[in-house]
Amino acid sequence: MNICIMGFGAVGKGVAKVISIKKDELKKKYGLDLKITGVSDSSGAAISPDGLDPNLLLEVKEKEGRVSQYPEYGTDNLTGLNFLEKVDYDCLVEVTPTNIDDGEPARSHMLKAFKDGKDVVTSNKGPLALNFRELTEAALSNKVKFKYEASVGGAMPIINFAHDTLAGCNFESIFGILNGTTNYILSRMAKEGSAYEQTLKEAQEMGIAETDPTQDVEGLDAACKIVILANSIMNKDVSLKDVYINGISKINQESILLAKKEGYLIKLVAEASDDTLEVSPRLVKSGTPFSVDGTMNVATLNTDLAEDVTVVGRGAGSIETASAILSDLINIWKS
Amino acid sequence: MRLDLVLELLDVPGQLLDVMEPISAAGANIVTIIHQRDVKTEKGMVSVQVTIEGDKETLDAVLNLLRERNVNIVEIDGVIQKEKIRTIIIGKIIESDIKDTIERLNNLEGVLVADLDLKMAEHPKESAAKIIVEADFGMKRDVMNKIKEIGEVKNFLVINEI
Ligand SMILES: NC(=O)c1ccc[n+]([C@@H]2O[C@H](COP(=O)([O-])OP(=O)(O)OC[C@H]3O[C@@H](n4cnc5c(N)ncnc54)[C@H](OP(=O)(O)O)[C@@H]3O)[C@@H](O)[C@H]2O)c1
Numbered sequence: 001m002n003i004c005i006m007g008f009g010a011v012g013k014g015v016a017k018v019i020s021i022k023k024d025e026l027k028k029k030y031g032l033d034l035k036i037t038g039v040s041d042s043s044g045a046a047i048s049p050d051g052l053d054p055n056l057l058l059e060v061k062e063k064e065g066r067v068s069q070y071p072e073y074g075t076d077n078l079t080g081l082n083f084l085e086k087v088d089y090d091c092l093v094e095v096t097p098t099n100i101d102d103g104e105p106a107r108s109h110m111l112k113a114f115k116d117g118k119d120v121v122t123s124n125k126g127p128l129a130l131n132f133r134e135l136t137e138a139a140l141s142n143k144v145k146f147k148y149e150a151s152v153g154g155a156m157p158i159i160n161f162a163h164d165t166l167a168g169c170n171f172e173s174i175f176g177i178l179n180g181t182t183n184y185i186l187s188r189m190a191k192e193g194s195a196y197e198q199t200l201k202e203a204q205e206m207g208i209a210e211t212d213p214t215q216d217v218e219g220l221d222a223a224c225k226i227v228i229l230a231n232s233i234m235n236k237d238v239s240l241k242d243v244y245i246n247g248i249s250k251i252n253q254e255s256i257l258l259a260k261k262e263g264y265l266i267k268l269v270a271e272a273s274d275d276t277l278e279v280s281p282r283l284v285k286s287g288t289p290f291s292v293d294g295t296m297n298v299a300t301l302n303t304d305l306a307e308d309v310t311v312v313g314r315g316a317g318s319i320e321t322a323s324a325i326l327s328d329l330i331n332i333w334k335s
Numbered sequence: 336m337r338l339d340l341v342l343e344l345l346d347v348p349g350q351l352l353d354v355m356e357p358i359s360a361a362g363a364n365i366v367t368i369i370h371q372r373d374v375k376t377e378k379g380m381v382s383v384q385v386t387i388e389g390d391k392e393t394l395d396a397v398l399n400l401l402r403e404r405n406v407n408i409v410e411i412d413g414v415i416q417k418e419k420i421r422t423i424i425i426g427k428i429i430e431s432d433i434k435d436t437i438e439r440l441n442n443l444e445g446v447l448v449a450d451l452d453l454k455m456a457e458h459p460k461e462s463a464a465k466i467i468v469e470a471d472f473g474m475k476r477d478v479m480n481k482i483k484e485i486g487e488v489k490n491f492l493v494i495n496e497i
Contacts, residue, residue, distance in 0.1 A: 254454035255463035
């Protein structure tokens with residue numbers, strides 16, 4: 001199976017790493033030979049129909065900052081749709097940055113791949129949260145596979161888990177802690193008694209929060225994810241603008257102490273249920289699955305047949321997120 | 336037939352009589368009564384367990400009389416009649432008329448603000464309050480939505496239970 005990777009940041013590099021680590025195992029277990037025939041970043045690309053060496057890709061990106069410096073096969077200024085024209089692939093791995101204004105350029109990348117009859121695996125929330133139906137319908141009408149397990153909860157299994165393992169169930173509601181950064185900040189505030197601003201700063205210094213933390217702390221990232229779940233698992237037709245959103249930047253120590261006195265914690269929770277699509281700080285009982293600490297993610301699916309099913313896992317990280325992408329690739333290969 | 340009730344009363348003299356009176360007025364018999372004055376609920380109320388006996392009409396009449404007198408019926412035959420809903424709000428709580436906030440909730444049928452705990456934050460930060468509401472079973476969504484609505488009007492961040 002030939003794959004091309006668009007975006008060679010934390011997740012793209014993670015994919016190259018796991019392919020390098022798992023190469024022999026994938027062949028033995030599944031008869032799958034994953035060949036990376038093209039990689040692009042913001043400034044250029046590397047393309048080889050015979051396959052690029054994942055370790056060399058990582059080394060070049062690390063040293064030179066651009067994949068176009070890949071010996072012999074690197075090309076400057078070849079990006080986007082032009083890149084997709086040139087590369088010979090079966091499946092696009094779309095891992096460029098999330099854009100929540102118009103989903104671009106990822107949306108166009110994916111639509112082109114579908115039109116050309118290629119499968120797509122992505123971790124990119126933007127186009128999924130804005131144009132879910134457009135994308136799934138384009139995949140369907142072109143008879144190709146479209147998988148996006150990594151877009152919600154990183155390594156925490158949820159989308160394929162709901163579709164495959166819980167096949168036959170209807171999903172009545174989904175509650176989840178879907179953003180690791182805010183969960184880290186709120187956990188620290190509860191443990192250390194520290195103020196919001198100070199805790200955010202610490203998280204930034206540790207690389208857990210981004211320099212511009214808006215999408216995380218204002219709940220937009222979690223909102224994208226609950227939209228994806230509502231569309232994909234609950235069969236709704238919603239987009240980011242339909243979510244009622246409150247972030248965590250107003251949470252103070254006073255509120256955390258009041259919650260504690262009652263045996264509760266404050267967490268940023270995303271909810272999709274009958275009449276509600278919402279991301280907001282909520283009270284959760286200490287000692288329940290929703291009291292998870294640190295950057296962990298958790299979600300409870302309420303089903304008609306299996307009652308509540310709860311999953312917990314790592315919501316981000318290079319290798320962790322790549323694991324979800326790899327499992328999508330293997331599933332496409334197996335089918 | 337028999338009926339087990341759990342009631343909540345204010346801890347002041349005469350309260351118990353106010354409960355017994357409608358029971359006998361309706362013609363029901365009191366089988367047992369357990370009155371624990373030293374165990375108080377959050378609101379500082381005391382809980383009374385009564386078992387009464389009579390035909391169905393008599394027992395219905397007792398319930399109606401108790402409700403008319405605003406006696407807080409917590410359980411009927413082991414079925415809890417009220418549920419507790421906790422919320423925390425953050426914002427300019429006092430400045431935006433805290434009494435009105437409570438009244439708006441109390442105006443919902445079968446809903447009573449049972450406890451309010453306010454923590455003032457230093458200026459210019461916003462203070463936080465915990466509100467515990469007791470509501471008839473099944474009212475949880477309505478109460479949560481009402482608090483959200485108040486929050487939108489008064490610019491509070493509302494932290495509801497899940
Ligand atoms: N990091 C996680 O743990 C995680 C978890 C779940 C989902 N995601 C999602 O996965 C995606 C990738 O995340 P990331 O953390 O890997 O981001 P990142 O580290 O910022 O990397 C983004 C990569 O995309 C490249 N890029 C930007 N514009 C491009 C374009 N037009 N064409 C091709 N490549 C382009 C960048 O190029 P340069 O290298 O030249 O700047 C960079 O290599 C995002 O959508 C994110 O929301 C991430």
